[in-house]
Amino acid sequence: MVDVFLIVATTVAFFILFVIAVYLLVYYSHPDDHNEAYFPKIVVIIGIMLAGATCLLLPLDVANGEGYPGCDGYNTKLCGGFNMVLFWDIFFWLIPIWVFLMIPFSTFYYEADDGMLMAGTSVSPNPVRKSKILSAVGWTTGVVVFVSIVYVVAYFLGNEAQIPVNEFTGVDLLQSLTLGSDKRGVVFPNTALLNTTDNEPLPFTSNQMQDMNIYDAAYSDKVVDNESVSILMQVSVSTFFAALMAWLGWFLFSVFGGIGMASMPLDLILIFKNRPKHMDAVEFAEAQKSVRDRCNELVDIGELIKVERLTNPEMGKKARNERQALLEFRQAVYLLEQDVDDFKACTQDYDNYNPLRPYISLFLGICSIILSLFWIIHIVVYILPQSPWAPFLNAYFAWFDTWFSLFGVISVAIFTIYLLFAAVTGCFKFGLRVACISLHPMILGKTYMSSFLFNTGLVLLCALPVVQFSAQAFSDYARYTTINQIFNVQIDNLTFFGFWFTKNIFVYIFICLTGLTCVYLLCRPKDSGPSGVELRDRFRSRGRGRT
Numbered sequence: 001m002v003d004v005f006l007i008v009a010t011t012v013a014f015f016i017l018f019v020i021a022v023y024l025l026v027y028y029s030h031p032d033d034h035n036e037a038y039f040p041k042i043v044v045i046i047g048i049m050l051a052g053a054t055c056l057l058l059p060l061d062v063a064n065g066e067g068y069p070g071c072d073g074y075n076t077k078l079c080g081g082f083n084m085v086l087f088w089d090i091f092f093w094l095i096p097i098w099v100f101l102m103i104p105f106s107t108f109y110y111e112a113d114d115g116m117l118m119a120g121t122s123v124s125p126n127p128v129r130k131s132k133i134l135s136a137v138g139w140t141t142g143v144v145v146f147v148s149i150v151y152v153v154a155y156f157l158g159n160e161a162q163i164p165v166n167e168f169t170g171v172d173l174l175q176s177l178t179l180g181s182d183k184r185g186v187v188f189p190n191t192a193l194l195n196t197t198d199n200e201p202l203p204f205t206s207n208q209m210q211d212m213n214i215y216d217a218a219y220s221d222k223v224v225d226n227e228s229v230s231i232l233m234q235v236s237v238s239t240f241f242a243a244l245m246a247w248l249g250w251f252l253f254s255v256f257g258g259i260g261m262a263s264m265p266l267d268l269i270l271i272f273k274n275r276p277k278h279m280d281a282v283e284f285a286e287a288q289k290s291v292r293d294r295c296n297e298l299v300d301i302g303e304l305i306k307v308e309r310l311t312n313p314e315m316g317k318k319a320r321n322e323r324q325a326l327l328e329f330r331q332a333v334y335l336l337e338q339d340v341d342d343f344k345a346c347t348q349d350y351d352n353y354n355p356l357r358p359y360i361s362l363f364l365g366i367c368s369i370i371l372s373l374f375w376i377i378h379i380v381v382y383i384l385p386q387s388p389w390a391p392f393l394n395a396y397f398a399w400f401d402t403w404f405s406l407f408g409v410i411s412v413a414i415f416t417i418y419l420l421f422a423a424v425t426g427c428f429k430f431g432l433r434v435a436c437i438s439l440h441p442m443i444l445g446k447t448y449m450s451s452f453l454f455n456t457g458l459v460l461l462c463a464l465p466v467v468q469f470s471a472q473a474f475s476d477y478a479r480y481t482t483i484n485q486i487f488n489v490q491i492d493n494l495t496f497f498g499f500w501f502t503k504n505i506f507v508y509i510f511i512c513l514t515g516l517t518c519v520y521l522l523c524r525p526k527d528s529g530p531s532g533v534e535l536r537d538r539f540r541s542r543g544r545g546r547t
Contacts (some may be wrong), residue, residue, distance in 0.1 A: 260426025
């Protein structure tokens with residue numbers, strides 16, 4: 001029977017995610033999109049809920065198996081009642097559907113422009129809508145076909161996992177588990193004992209299976225005729241898709257998550273440090289002149305870009321230098337807008353500024369510092385060593401549960417969601433400091449749907465790496481979860497993906513970028529874009545060179 005409390009908690013969690021998604025969409029959307037782009041808005045709302053729910057499935061999995069040592073996700077009688085294997089399979093399919101189908105279609109449809117939709121045109125909107133749909137379907141079909149081919153080829157080449165086990169015969173352990181000396185079995189890491197003759201679980205009680213796990217981890221030298229063997233196992237289609245999505249997502253999460261782990265606390269604290277303050281006449285005049293000069297420079301650059309696009313449209317699209325200059329121009333515009341908002345907050349909007357905002361940011365910044373430090377320490381003492389030096393956070397979560405049964409589960413949720421926020425923050429910080437990707441900031445009342453779709457796709461791509469990373473980091477505390485068996489047993493032993501995960505390649509990238517970002521931000525804490533004068537001179541010199 002399903003635990004009623006788990007049903008209520010799951011329902012409340014989905015409702016909260018829905019409220020958060022709608023709130024973000026309503027308060028951050030640009031006024032131009034208020035009565036437009038309804039389908040992309042639905043895709044964004046469901047995508048945000050899907051990303052959040054994927055991360056929250058881990059604490060749900062922990063709560064479902066908490067206190068049930070024999071829980072494996074299949075036998076729900078030994079768990080809290082939820083079939084977590086089915087839950088995870090559903091999300092393993094929904095994430096790629098959203099990343100490779102729904103978001104690309106929405107993006108292509110939203111950004112489609114065939115030149116027919118203009119103010120005052122007499123052309124019927126139906127051909128325009130049809131043209132945009134056909135264009136979006138065509139591009140999306142190409143994406144889906146490419147991804148399908150890659151997945152099918154990868155699945156048939158590497159869908160087998162070699163799972164290491166311990167094979168034993170003897171009486172020392174068997175007598176303690178009420179087995180005869182003629183029995184043989186194998187022990188999976190953190191799993192139950194299997195009979196090698198028919199591959200069925202041996203009839204152990206939950207306490208006996210827990211003893212087996214402890215025995216295998218700490219007393220393997222006492223087993224008579226112990227021999228290391230491996231079992232060849234073909235993973236399911238959904239599990240392999242999860243491995244592929246996690247592997248792809250790790251390339252983004254290891255970079256952006258590592259940067260965000262260091263930059264997010266600093267950004268929050270700088271909001272407090274740079275809070276609006278009253279300016280005297282001299283400071284007001286200097287700030288006003290600086291903003292006006294920068295604005296004039298960027299207006300000149302914008303006019304040069306417009307002229308260059310009209311006279312040389314192909315060059316504007318294909319030239320690498322043109323794209324780099326355009327990205328730097330967008331950086332400068334964004335930073336100018338931020339400085340203008342800060343200037344207004346210090347002058348004409350000073351009385352309307354919420355004085356609690358910087359103090360809330362300071363509090364969140366302190367919390368972020370604590371979470372980042374705990375994560376770094378946990379990675380160093382538990383994940384990176386071949387034999388963990390200390391359980392650290394696993395022990396603290398178990399200790400929290402002694403106070404209240406859900407304290408540890410809530411803590412797992414906080415640490416997991418924090419990684420997702422760090423990845424989004426790191427992506428924006430990287431784009432702001434290194435002009436190689438387009439900026440898609442979430443600005444209150446100024447965010448277009450293209451930025452919503454980009455950020456939704458980013459969090460969905462990072463969701464499975466976050467879950468895998470958390471399952472690895474909290475494997476002691478979450479030892480009876482289904483996701484622990486999926487990632488730490490099956491996926492970690494796949495032929496290709498297992499090498500990347502078991503060697504902690506992505507984790508090393510993550511922790512190295514966190515350290516490098518800390519050093520870099522301590523030297524250059526303030527975001528500063530390219531010089532407007534330099535950009536303007538660069539465009540003018542290219543214009544003279546072509547003439």
